[in-house]
Amino acid sequence: MAAELLLKVENLYKRFGDNVVLAGASLDVPRGSLVALLGRSGSGKSVLLKCLADVVEPDAGVISFDGRELTKDAPSTRAVFRQRCSFLFQSNALFDSLTALENVALPLEQTTDLKAKEVLERSLEALKQLELEVHCDRYPSQMSGGMQKRLALARAIVTRPELVLFDEPTAGLDPLRRNAVFTMIAKYQRQFGFTAVVVTHDVPEALLASDRVALLDSGTMCFQGTPQEFATSTNTVVGGFRDSESALGRTLASIRRGETIHTEDS
Amino acid sequence: MVHRAGKLTLSLVQALGDFAIFTGLAFQSALGSRKLGRRVVRAMFEQGVRCLPVILIVGMFTGLVLGLQGYYVLNRFGSESLLGTLVSLSIVRELGPVLAALMLVGQAGSALAAELGIQRNTEQIAALDTMGVSSHAYLVTPRLIAALLVFPMQTALFCCVGLWGGSVSGSLLLGLEPGIYWSAVERSVAMPDVRECMMKAVTFGLLTISLCAYHGFNAHRSKAGSGARAVSASTTRAVVQSSIIVLAADYVITSFLI
Numbered sequence: 122m123a124a125e126l127l128l129k130v131e132n133l134y135k136r137f138g139d140n141v142v143l144a145g146a147s148l149d150v151p152r153g154s155l156v157a158l159l160g161r162s163g164s165g166k167s168v169l170l171k172c173l174a175d176v177v178e179p180d181a182g183v184i185s186f187d188g189r190e191l192t193k194d195a196p197s198t199r200a201v202f203r204q205r206c207s208f209l210f211q212s213n214a215l216f217d218s219l220t221a222l223e224n225v226a227l228p229l230e231q232t233t234d235l236k237a238k239e240v241l242e243r244s245l246e247a248l249k250q251l252e253l254e255v256h257c258d259r260y261p262s263q264m265s266g267g268m269q270k271r272l273a274l275a276r277a278i279v280t281r282p283e284l285v286l287f288d289e290p291t292a293g294l295d296p297l298r299r300n301a302v303f304t305m306i307a308k309y310q311r312q313f314g315f316t317a318v319v320v321t322h323d324v325p326e327a328l329l330a331s332d333r334v335a336l337l338d339s340g341t342m343c344f345q346g347t348p349q350e351f352a353t354s355t356n357t358v359v360g361g362f363r364d365s366e367s368a369l370g371r372t373l374a375s376i377r378r379g380e381t382i383h384t385e386d387s
Numbered sequence: 388m389v390h391r392a393g394k395l396t397l398s399l400v401q402a403l404g405d406f407a408i409f410t411g412l413a414f415q416s417a418l419g420s421r422k423l424g425r426r427v428v429r430a431m432f433e434q435g436v437r438c439l440p441v442i443l444i445v446g447m448f449t450g451l452v453l454g455l456q457g458y459y460v461l462n463r464f465g466s467e468s469l470l471g472t473l474v475s476l477s478i479v480r481e482l483g484p485v486l487a488a489l490m491l492v493g494q495a496g497s498a499l500a501a502e503l504g505i506q507r508n509t510e511q512i513a514a515l516d517t518m519g520v521s522s523h524a525y526l527v528t529p530r531l532i533a534a535l536l537v538f539p540m541q542t543a544l545f546c547c548v549g550l551w552g553g554s555v556s557g558s559l560l561l562g563l564e565p566g567i568y569w570s571a572v573e574r575s576v577a578m579p580d581v582r583e584c585m586m587k588a589v590t591f592g593l594l595t596i597s598l599c600a601y602h603g604f605n606a607h608r609s610k611a612g613s614g615a616r617a618v619s620a621s622t623t624r625a626v627v628q629s630s631i632i633v634l635a636a637d638y639v640i641t642s643f644l645i
Contacts, residue, residue: 174517203519214514216506231421231520280518 124151126185127284127316128173133182135168142168143179144340148318150284150333155310155317157327159362160337166320167211169337170286173318174208175199186284204232207277211289213269215261215276221248222257225276232280247279248272250312266294270302278313285310287319291326299323303330324362328352336362409523409604410597413531416524423529430533434495434596438541441490446545449482450474450552457553458561467563471571474553479580483546485637488591491541492629496599499530500625503603504618512604527600531593538592539585546584583644590636595629602628 128150135143142165150156160166171177173184175191184191186202215224226244229235235243248254251271261269270290277285287306291299303323307330310317321327327334328348336344336351338358344351351359361368417423457473503526506512515522550572557563602625609617 176513176516200519203517206517208514208517210510210514212510214510216511217509228518228520231525232518 124154126150127152127187128318129183129185130169130173131183131185133169133172133184134180135165135172135177136180142340143172143182145182146337146340146342147345148335148342149345150316150318152283152316153314154332155307155319155330156333156335157331158318158320158335158337159322159324159327160320161362162322164337165340166337167288170208170288170318170320174206174286175203176208204280205282206284206286207280207282209273209277209285209287209290211292213261213273215269215273217261220258220260221253221264221272221275224261224272225279228276228280243279247275250278251275251309267298267301271305274305274309278309278315281313282315284316284318287317287321289320289322291321291323299326303327306330324365406598406601409527409601410531410593413523413527413597413600416521417528417532420521420524420528423524423532426525426529427532430529431537433498434491434530434533434537435540438491438494439544441494442487442541442545443548445486445490446483446548447552449486449545450478450549450554451556452552453477453482453549454553454556455561458557458563467557468567469571470553470557470563471568471573472575474557475550475572475576476580478546478549478553479576479584481637481641483549484542484584484587484591485633487542487545487588488538488595488633489630490545491538491592492595492599492626492633496595496629497622497626499596500599500603500606500622501618503527503600504606504621507604507606508614508618522604527597527604530596530600534592534596535589539588542584542588579644583640586644587637587640590640591633594632594636598629598632599625601625 126149128148130146130148133143133146134141146165146169148156148158148169158166158169168177172179179192182192186206191199191202216227219227222241222244225247226240229240229243233240245254245257248257251274253268253271253275256264256268261272264272290306291302294302303326306317306319319327319331328351331348334344334346334348334351335342336356336359343358344354344356346354351363354360354363453474454470457470457477458467461467461469461473503512506526512522512526515525554565554568557568558565602621603618606617606621607613609620
């Protein structure tokens with residue numbers, strides 16, 4: 122029996138001027154799963170994620186959340202959806218003028234009717250779950266990159282969302298930190314039970330951490346399936362992505378042999 | 388030529404409409420905004436307490452210079468006793484609201500435009516939107532409400548310090564009888580002058596702070612692209628346009644009230 126879908130994207134189109142970014146992208150996200158969204162730079166992953174987060178308005182297509190078509194809904198109904206969904210930015214997007222505690226408390230203060238005491242309790246609880254309770258009075262600038270990432274996650278989960286969207290959480294990190302971030306996402310996704318969509322370029326880590334993999338190429342989804350299916354897929358784009366490491370090895374060997382190499386600017 | 392002029396006019400009208408919607412939205416969002424009072428107090432602190440020294444210093448020197456210049460001009464006609472009239476009407480009707488607004492633009496307005504520009508750059512504004520928090524209500528509304536309250540207060544302070552500066556120049560340094568100066572001030576400044584002064588202060592506060600917020604908030608739309616250059620370009624634009632709009636609005640209000 123197929124898993125129940127929390128999020129379903131059908132034929133999403135988005136263009137900025139003459140630049141077509143999404144050209145009929147579709148995506149299925151089962152409830153409680155961790156979906157890795159792969160793709161080359163500029164393939165439209167972040168735009169797709171921002172369409173899902175309702176920050177960017179798609180030109181056409183349907184986004185259904187929990188069986189309800191968001192693209193047909195009024196802005197007020199979308200606001201309710203936003204409360205059930207969180208977005209983790211690549212840059213963390215923490216408020217530098219607010220302390221860690223104030224950053225985490227912000228969505229609760231602004232979007233719920235909770236009393237100040239409850240806001241404080243839930244914020245401290247979120248900070249404690251992410252092992253940041255002793256740093257609650259610190260400003261983001263006084264924290265390390267990893268702590269900032271955890272703080273951003275604490276802010277994302279404090280509203281107890283059903284869906285968390287991660288926009289390239291490991292971009293620019295060294296391999297050890299990359300592993301730590303993927304471990305953190307997988308750990309807390311299991312612990313809190315939210316559904317996660319993670320945009321990333323890190324194929325090996327994504328295959329290990331995710332339940333499903335989707336590959337976006339030129340604005341369309343060219344593959345969706347389990348990591349095992351991704352590993353054995355005969356799709357040429359999937360193959361190119363999966364075997365990029367061995368392809369690099371072959372190219373470097375050719376360079377060392379003095380052969381002429383045609384580079385592709387991606 | 389005509390084509391370019393038409394295009395320019397259209398883009399100007401579009402920008403004005405965009406600005407009006409932005410300001411309207413900021414006030415409209417006040418209705419559903421939570422914990423607005425706390426943010427208004429913080430904005431009042433930024434525009435009020437932080438800008439107080441510059442208001443007091445500029446106000447004092449304006450009064451001092453006006454007293455000095457006015458005394459020697461009036462002295463030529465043997466009318467030094469009218470120094471209080473000259474200083475008070477100049478400051479209360481024109482210089483007080485205009486210079487206080489320019490100083491507030493220079494300090495609070497530029498800081499606001501830069502802060503919002505950086506928040507746009509670092510996706511803090513987008514983060515608010517994804518949380519379901521109105522970025523207008525959270526970031527812009529408190530600043531606008533604070534401006535409506537702080538600009539008149541700062542202008543009143545500027546005028547008081549300016550009048551005192553005029554008295555220091557005229558009486559303390561140049562020997563005019565203080566009683567003559569202050570009685571001229573009392574006789575000259577009537578309620579309509581104070582009303583005009585406050586009306587200008589409120590208008591300047593609304594126009595300049597919303598303009599600075601508008602440019603900072605939309606820093607990503609800057610022709611300078613994104614990043615530090617976009618923030619710097621939007622801050623410069625905010626300060627320049629706000630300064631011009633203060634003088635233009637001053638002319639319009641004065642021509643209606645005179």
